[in-house]
Amino acid sequence: MTSRSIPEPTLKRLAGYLRCLNEIDPPDLEFIASEELGRRTQCPAELVRRDLSYFGEFGRRGVGYNVALLRQTIAKILHLNQRQNVILVGAGNLGRALVAYPGWHQYNLVIVAAFDTDPARIGEEIGGVRVEDASRLSERVDELGARMAILTVPAQAAQPAADQLIAAGIKGILNFAPTPLEAPRSVVVRNVSVITEMAALSYLTSEGA
Amino acid sequence: MTSRSIPEPTLKRLAGYLRCLNEIDPPDLEFIASEELGRRTQCPAELVRRDLSYFGEFGRRGVGYNVALLRQTIAKILHLNQRQNVILVGAGNLGRALVAYPGWHQYNLVIVAAFDTDPARIGEEIGGVRVEDASRLSERVDELGARMAILTVPAQAAQPAADQLIAAGIKGILNFAPTPLEAPRSVVVRNVSVITEMAALSYLTSEGA
Numbered sequence: 001m002t003s004r005s006i007p008e009p010t011l012k013r014l015a016g017y018l019r020c021l022n023e024i025d026p027p028d029l030e031f032i033a034s035e036e037l038g039r040r041t042q043c044p045a046e047l048v049r050r051d052l053s054y055f056g057e058f059g060r061r062g063v064g065y066n067v068a069l070l071r072q073t074i075a076k077i078l079h080l081n082q083r084q085n086v087i088l089v090g091a092g093n094l095g096r097a098l099v100a101y102p103g104w105h106q107y108n109l110v111i112v113a114a115f116d117t118d119p120a121r122i123g124e125e126i127g128g129v130r131v132e133d134a135s136r137l138s139e140r141v142d143e144l145g146a147r148m149a150i151l152t153v154p155a156q157a158a159q160p161a162a163d164q165l166i167a168a169g170i171k172g173i174l175n176f177a178p179t180p181l182e183a184p185r186s187v188v189v190r191n192v193s194v195i196t197e198m199a200a201l202s203y204l205t206s207e208g209a
Numbered sequence: 210m211t212s213r214s215i216p217e218p219t220l221k222r223l224a225g226y227l228r229c230l231n232e233i234d235p236p237d238l239e240f241i242a243s244e245e246l247g248r249r250t251q252c253p254a255e256l257v258r259r260d261l262s263y264f265g266e267f268g269r270r271g272v273g274y275n276v277a278l279l280r281q282t283i284a285k286i287l288h289l290n291q292r293q294n295v296i297l298v299g300a301g302n303l304g305r306a307l308v309a310y311p312g313w314h315q316y317n318l319v320i321v322a323a324f325d326t327d328p329a330r331i332g333e334e335i336g337g338v339r340v341e342d343a344s345r346l347s348e349r350v351d352e353l354g355a356r357m358a359i360l361t362v363p364a365q366a367a368q369p370a371a372d373q374l375i376a377a378g379i380k381g382i383l384n385f386a387p388t389p390l391e392a393p394r395s396v397v398v399r400n401v402s403v404i405t406e407m408a409a410l411s412y413l414t415s416e417g418a
Contacts, residue, residue, distance in 0.1 A: 006412065015408035019387065023364075042389045078408045079415035086407070093306030098403065100302060103364075103387060109407055148410055155232075155312075172414035174406055178228065178312060180251045188413045190406050194307065197383050197399050198295070198318055199224035199287045201357055203215065204397045205381035206288035 006077070013051055014074050016041045021071040022106040033064035075108070083108045085146045087170075089161050090153035091116040091124065091131045094176055098150055099127035112144050117157075134164070141168040148172040155179040162189070215286070222260055223283050225250040230280040231315040242273035284317070292317045294355045296379075298370050299362035300325040300333065300340045303385055307359060308336035321353050326366075343373070350377040357381040364388040371398070 006014070020040045024032070034052075038045040052065070055073060060066075075081040086104075088095050091114045099111050114126060115134040124131045132140065141149075149170045153161050158177035165173060172188040175181050183189050215223070229249045233241070243261075247254040261274070264282060269275075284290040295313075297304050300323045308320050323335060324343040333340045341349065350358075358379045362370050367386035374382060381397040384390055392398050 008409070011409045011412060012405055015402070015405040016389070018408065019402075019404060040389075042391075078412045080408060080411050084411065093302050093309060097302030097306055101387075101403070103404065107404060107408065109411075147414055148407070150407075172410040174403070174410055178310075180225070180249075182251075188410060190410055190413075192401060192403070192406060193224070193228075194310070194383070194401070195228060195312060195316060196221055196224040197401060198357070198359075199227065199289060199316065200217070200220045201381040201383055201397060201399055202289050202293065202316075202318075203220060203287045204399075205356055 010051055010054075011078075013041070013043055013047070014078060016043070017048070017051075018071065018074045018078065018080070018107070021067055021074070022103075024067055024071075029067055031060075031064040032067055032070075037065065080107045080109070083110060084148065085110055085112040085144045086148045086150060087112065087137075087141060087144065087146045088114045088129075088150045088152065089116075089134065089137070089165065090151060090157070090177075091118075091121045091126055092152060095150075095152040096126045098152065099129050111150070112146065113140055115140075134161070137164055138168040141165070141170060146170065148174070150174045150176070151181075152176045219260055219263075220287075222250070222252055222256070223287060225252070226257070226260075227280065227283045227287065227289070227316070230276055230283070231312075233276055238276055240269075240273040241276055241279075246274065289316045289318070292319060293357065294319055294321040294353045295357045295359060296321060296346075296350060296353065296355045297323045297338075297359045297361065298325075298343065298346070298374065299360060299366070299386075300327075300330045300335055301361060304359075304361040305335045307361065308338050320359070321355065322349055324349075343370070346373055347377040350374070350379060355379065357383070359383045359385070360390075361385045 034048040035045040038048045086109050088099060088111050099114060111129055114129050114131045115137050116122060116131050117134045121131050122133050149165045151161055151173055155178050158179050159181060162173060162181045166183060166187050175189055175191045178195055181189050243257040244254040247257045295318050297308060297320050320338055323338045323340045324346050325331060325340050326343045330340050331342050358374045360370055360382055364387050367388050368390060371382055371390045375392060375396050384398055384400045387404055390398050
């Protein structure tokens, strides 16, 4: 397996390891054993070792992984080793919550601009980011060199906004709107559906599931 | 396969079908073909037919599925056919956004109470729900007969809040806090991790992924 074809579950675990390493406690911890990394990310140690062995030899028997090196390596694999400008479309409560999240910088992700169509929101400042007129989205994506966008608009506004993002050259969309999006194959759309998660939770917590 | 052991991908697709049927357009549509249901949920028609055939015969050749019957059946499978009270812990921006989501009622999910530890938030009203003191959580869960909770607190507050929820008898937690939770096997935890999704998006949109 090359890093070009990381399967989805591995990808999610890598992100989990990175999160753990980014927030490592104590912050000066130099080495971490696969057992401990597994415990903190709720993965079996065996799986941790298998995941990480694909990408080289970081572990030292009896010592564990070098925290700084492993962190750097996973960040590089995920292309999170250098700053990426992200834009957000939809400056409602959810958009505000996401902009305000204090952890982005640890992943070199920076929400540099927020857009909305509502005149009442345009010009407002949310979490240090000024809300801009969505009609200026295309030129701003270009100026900001953004590759990824977070979409937090209502369902009926989602497809038009996605079309605008795609036309502006955005390559990846994290979609929070409760509707599937149509996009060309060259654009990656990932959906975060709260309703789907709650429906699954409802099933899984019911008697007999 | 019985409905007792629906695999995760099927579960997510069922939730997607239900969403589509709940928001069917036109609202008086009586029958829907598997091709059309597939198109609207971005699933191959073949998969739609396979998923639904597990649960009985709804389709009529050349006519399609009866929308009302299919909707009712999927809602029943997911235990969304009768009202469920849900509580929310953490009344910040994200919590507010979730409470304000207008689509819950279509799934018979009702966020009946919100809790926070911040005295400045307690007593506030968010989306028609009064924010209550988190110290009263246990008795309120009992009174409200809530089985599921949505957790929208900061990372460091997540485990203590989860422990409190579990002690109060909550059986399912949708965790938005950017940290894994420890929970007994009898409690279902589902994590919505924005950072994990963005990390995956970063990888998948990078050159060569």
